[in-house]
Amino acid sequence: MELTVAKQKFIEAWGKLGSEWGINRTMAQVHALLLVSYEALTTEEIMKELSISRGNANMTLRDLIGWGLVEKQHKAGERKEYFYADKDTWNIARQVAKERRKRELDPVLKILDELSNVQGDVKDPEFNTFSKSVKDINKLAKNVDKTLDTMLKAEESWFWGSIFKMFK
Amino acid sequence: MELTVAKQKFIEAWGKLGSEWGINRTMAQVHALLLVSYEALTTEEIMKELSISRGNANMTLRDLIGWGLVEKQHKAGERKEYFYADKDTWNIARQVAKERRKRELDPVLKILDELSNVQGDVKDPEFNTFSKSVKDINKLAKNVDKTLDTMLKAEESWFWGSIFKMFK
DNA sequence: CTGAATTTTCAATAATTACTGAAAGTTTAA
DNA sequence: TTAAACTTTCAGTAATTATTGAAAATTCAG
Numbered sequence: 276m277e278l279t280v281a282k283q284k285f286i287e288a289w290g291k292l293g294s295e296w297g298i299n300r301t302m303a304q305v306h307a308l309l310l311v312s313y314e315a316l317t318t319e320e321i322m323k324e325l326s327i328s329r330g331n332a333n334m335t336l337r338d339l340i341g342w343g344l345v346e347k348q349h350k351a352g353e354r355k356e357y358f359y360a361d362k363d364t365w366n367i368a369r370q371v372a373k374e375r376r377k378r379e380l381d382p383v384l385k386i387l388d389e390l391s392n393v394q395g396d397v398k399d400p401e402f403n404t405f406s407k408s409v410k411d412i413n414k415l416a417k418n419v420d421k422t423l424d425t426m427l428k429a430e431e432s433w434f435w436g437s438i439f440k441m442f443k
Numbered sequence: 444m445e446l447t448v449a450k451q452k453f454i455e456a457w458g459k460l461g462s463e464w465g466i467n468r469t470m471a472q473v474h475a476l477l478l479v480s481y482e483a484l485t486t487e488e489i490m491k492e493l494s495i496s497r498g499n500a501n502m503t504l505r506d507l508i509g510w511g512l513v514e515k516q517h518k519a520g521e522r523k524e525y526f527y528a529d530k531d532t533w534n535i536a537r538q539v540a541k542e543r544r545k546r547e548l549d550p551v552l553k554i555l556d557e558l559s560n561v562q563g564d565v566k567d568p569e570f571n572t573f574s575k576s577v578k579d580i581n582k583l584a585k586n587v588d589k590t591l592d593t594m595l596k597a598e599e600s601w602f603w604g605s606i607f608k609m610f611k
Numbered sequence: 612c613t614g615a616a617t618t619t620t621c622a623a624t625a626a627t628t629a630c631t632g633a634a635a636g637t638t639t640a641a
Numbered sequence: 642t643t644a645a646a647c648t649t650t651c652a653g654t655a656a657t658t659a660t661t662g663a664a665a666a667t668t669c670a671g
Contacts, residue, residue, distance in 0.1 A: 467628085467629075468629090496630060497632075499629080522639070
């Protein structure tokens with residue numbers, strides 16, 4: 276397979292995976308493109324490579340920067356901005372986990388905590404079912420939260436080392 | 444807070460979380476409704492509770508059954524079908540992990556394996572960047588895959604027990 | 612300053628995804 | 642059988658989400 280074709284396949288696959296996990300397809304594709312690019316790219320180059328508009332490229336890049344996955348670079352004597360993606364997959368995974376936890380898990384945990392404290396008639400099976408489900412999900416969500424916390428603080432080798440011990 | 448209001452909040456929160464993670468909002472809401480219902484519900488009841496159409500309810504329920512999260516029940520002497528959700532959060536988590544792995548992670552792993560084997564000019568930094576990124580992501584994805592595998596086989600207590608050892 | 616290069620914004624539009632509702636299909640009690 | 646009860650399907654439509662492109666804003670070399 277030729278490098279150009281391979282890159283395209285990678286960009287396509289990454290875009291698809293992203294869209295299945297609630298990440299805008301274009302954003303995932305721009306990220307993928309930068310991941311496999313040795314040099315930082317200009318907006319112009321990204322637009323051309325992925326056939327997207329200037330506006331789209333600009334907003335997508337801003338989002339990627341907001342997610343901590345991409346950074347701007349400036350080259351001496353040039354007006355144009357260049358964009359470069361962190362290539363360390365462990366950093367990428369942590370960054371994504373961190374952002375999604377903040378944006379999505381935290382708000383849900385807050386609501387679950389509230390709902391865990393709803394009082395009601397312990398003789399009412401409807402109340403008991405509600406109460407138990409909410410408390411169980413809350414517990415699970417908190418476990419996930421703690422695990423993410425460990426992951427965010429961990430060195431890659433230490434984290435996966437710990438995971439692997441589970442297999443023995 | 445009243446039980447009815449609390450249920451609504453729960454359904455809303457679960458629906459939002461689902462939609463942020465690539466699961467159709469209605470599907471997540473129907474699941475949430477069944478999770479907090481003591482008794483199995485009919486299509487009619489679900490339609491009314493969530494203000495959705497018969498067609499939508501029917502397709503959503505079929506999907507939930509396909510995900511292994513809901514099952515049909517029949518009551519003696521009744522024509523209607525009743526729907527009941529497994530309330531065990533560990534089962535739910537495993538079921539979701541299992542399905543998403545099969546539907547999304549596996550296909551990507553297949554592509555990454557292919558792309559990991561792309562040959563090229565080791566003097567070309569573009570090729571090297573591509574190759575390294577793909578291989579690194581492949582490695583990460585495989586780690587995730589193995590972890591999911593363990594999780595799928597695990598008893599809840601054993602799994603979280605192992606996770607918690609990471610903290611000490 | 613000036614104005615060309617570049618980036619940003621956002622209303623309009625396109626593309627995608629989800630939902631409805633009525634018709635067709637199926638099941639079962641009598 | 643028959644027909645009422647119930648379920649399924651899917652073309653049409655609605656709602657949501659993503660993208661464009663051109664105008665406005667910004668930047669900076671001269």
